[in-house]
Amino acid sequence: MKVYFTEEGSAEAVNARILPEADPRLRRVMESLVKHLHAFVKDVELTESEWEYAIDFLTRTGQICSDSRQEFILLSDALGVSMLVDAINHRRPSGATENTVFGPFHVADAPERAMGDTISLDGKGELCLYSGRVVDLQGQPIAGAFVDVWSDNDEGFYDVQQPDIQPPMNNRGIFRTGEDGRYSFRSIKPVSYPIPDDGPVGKMLAGLGRHPYRPAHMHFLVGAMGYDKVTTHIFVAGDPYIASDAVFGVKESLIVDYQHSQNPDCPWNADFDFVLSPKS
């Protein structure tokens, strides 16, 4: 029985210590983690000073976390791990609207609004009429679906980031479809903004030559009884960061052409249908 640590058998030596009574799923996750972590260290032949840097980086990442900042989620986002976990856990049949990252700015108690209402309350930015349908995989309208929407304001901040500046519930609202499955509301054409880049994750991005911006997007959470809930965005086609989202949230099917309208009070139109798949 190999009990002592060797460079060659390093992961096996660590995993051999897990006792039979350990939870089977915890065992499975930890064995895989150790195997891949050791394979990484061997692949790059990590130096002692690089290891020290990593220890310090992780420590700083933990220590900058607070009630209003989660730097480890940011790290997960910037390394594409959040999107990967999202993809693995939300595989859908072809034709269904794709998921993307939830983000930290949703609030649970946004107000229900009437169809056609304007949810941008601060009077900033260019208004856009959002409309479309919530349908099933056969294209049939879904009645009683909820469409929960939120976005930044024209300056790139969510209301919860600026509680002393923005009106409460600015750029938020929940809509409920009728028999026709239709929704519509007015809000702004959103703008791109940077993820917080004054901490360890920002330093990492800078080292890799990466910018911290997310392309302009509207968040949606859409669901109905009997259907799989979709957490997604629609993205503004033509945004300069559309192909380089700092958190990898963009999927081609979620990019929407914003169209000029004839209405001077509301110069943009954006149409998007949400296609829900049955609950699995």
Next chain:
Amino acid sequence: MKVYFTEEGSAEAVNARILPEADPRLRRVMESLVKHLHAFVKDVELTESEWEYAIDFLTRTGQICSDSRQEFILLSDALGVSMLVDAINHRRPSGATENTVFGPFHVADAPERAMGDTISLDGKGELCLYSGRVVDLQGQPIAGAFVDVWSDNDEGFYDVQQPDIQPPMNNRGIFRTGEDGRYSFRSIKPVSYPIPDDGPVGKMLAGLGRHPYRPAHMHFLVGAMGYDKVTTHIFVAGDPYIASDAVFGVKESLIVDYQHSQNPDCPWNADFDFVLSPKS
């Protein structure tokens, strides 16, 4: 050109963002990290609640760190990563004394002692005469080598952990070999002790059914001009944790049979030769 994120091409999508001007070594390390991290997430099909647990675990690990505690080093130790980095960076020719982990309890300004001195100053524990030689790969004595030794006391604590209880520099000293390459000193036969297990790493060990103990050991840092410095321990044969060191530090070549002596004041003998290889 694939620019958007997909589950299949997730690591490639992340690594494609690294700009040409990034430092080549940083690029190499990060590309491998992303590749292995994504492979792990895919292998276990990490759930969203497991991802949330991981984010919280890492955050707690960072937040418990302080001037006197480094939980990320403990995590690296408990996952065998510290030993792996040590092994990769200290490969030596056959016959040379093997390295093991440095640990957090070395102090830079330990006193030089005369050969034969007793370094255990608190009068606790069973005394042991340590002796041996510092030699080269051909077995020739090395003169002027330093032998820096430190250990816990008989209650399993290092002096720096108990500044108000133990005499300063308890169980520490530096010895310098003469022409014969010999060293000798008295200290205690050390005892096994747990790594700090009241934080996230302790919880992880408990979940895996692992105990937090290190088998009894003496730390040594041994070097001489022109030779590769050795950071190592000698371990007490027969220790109940010898085959299950919580940090994987034990190597077979470092286990020493402590022998009973005829001297009632110093009932143990431990002999060990340090074999240094030329600086590469």
